[in-house]
Amino acid sequence: MNRWNILYRGPLSSCNYSCSYCPFAKTKNTRQELLYDAECLERFVEWVESRKEPIGILFTPWGEALIHRHYQAALQRLSQQQHVVRLSAQTNLSCGLEWLDSCCRDTVKLWTTYHPTQMSQEDFLAQCRRMDAMGFQYSVGVVGFKHELEAIRELRRKLPPHIYLWINAYKREHDYYTPQDLERFSRIDPHFSWNTRYHKSMGKSCLAGHTSFSVDGKGDVRRCHFIDAVLGNLYDGSFERVLRPRPCTNQTCGCHIGYVYLEELSLRDLYGEGILERIPRV
Template structure:
């Protein structure tokens, strides 16, 4: 039977060219040897995907612990993955600082980028130039920003300057309780009509979640976990029997806070909102839920 699986891949890379204050990770640099290890892991992952049956349907979202797209080996792996018949989507979270010449080598039917603007690290003009290049190259992408109050002006500007059909998401800042005033909520909801869904912490203990069954995370050693928020291993993709571990399971965490997790909760029906853009966070155009209101 053909395998249908979404994989969130996170190799051992843990470095970034930016140094955002709010960053939960990636405040370090990797040595050449560490990058070589990361590349070898990625090559192995590529070979595994390439060896799948062409009738399989594999979606991949790279969720690096830092910035991966500035490295040529990620650009090349993504371009090659995008052309495999069994790959239905290859997407990556990125700050979009990289050169974009490599996108011409990609299959644009399957490539997508999850981009984030970081106002303290790059000018908005430079970021928008990169977005224009993606528009010209006809690459699908979403743009996001962390919903800090000091980012409101940048968020407004982005919404004004981005092409109207480019979805702009705002990640709610949840580290500080009662952080938002009603006017902040209004503004961010006007910019991102899906912001209220993100600005919640979901009680998930004992509830069904597609992760572990239809969606898994994989690290550089091939270790499978159901999601990035539950550390228990459920198997290894390099074990020929790995598919036997893909079982429906209920969530064992009390809460789920992040888009890349709760989006897979059946009770939220967000698969209907995002359709086949669920990995790169692009709502389905017909869902209308992301259109700017007012």
């Protein structure tokens, strides 16, 4: 049985932070909208519980999910399932962490991001230390702004050596980095160069749509977050007939959660079991 890597993105769209570079709409969800998001999540959790395949899940919300009790409860519940082999969530790590204590340490591994304009480095590192003390693994990421280079170096120095610090390249400005900048950031994140490019993907083989797929709140299944065509639905079972290898139909792929499935990059060798939470083997 193939392991499925599922990227879940429900209707939640609000965040407790307001980063200037945020690629997502900054909204404030109403109580009603949050209830609907919780209903969608409950349905997804029930579906996962009903399956037998090995499943890995990365929650990739439009905003911050882990400050909400329903996401915390979903992780607690799913981490007790034998066939759920990995659970991760993209998070700014601003939530309280007590709820994590009842999650399985082998299954839950978080994708955390540090946002320097929203939290002090000291406070973020204190959260990391709490995670360490509780025995959870996680990756830490930042956006590679040149004016933040010193602060990023400092973060690297202060994080435990075994915690991977990834840097997302700032790609909105063409030629933003000089070769020297690229070298400086690569000294901090040895895998930085993968993220500095939009990988040519048109016609190339990608596992998104085969062993990895994305699911929205209604259960609509797409091969990834970057191609809008709906392949089928999770809840009527129609998605299963259409999961198969197929070439990419976009010109390029520039986001880690997408290009790691482009076969010619062989990034599955680099990330192995840590592909969802972005923890490389080396």
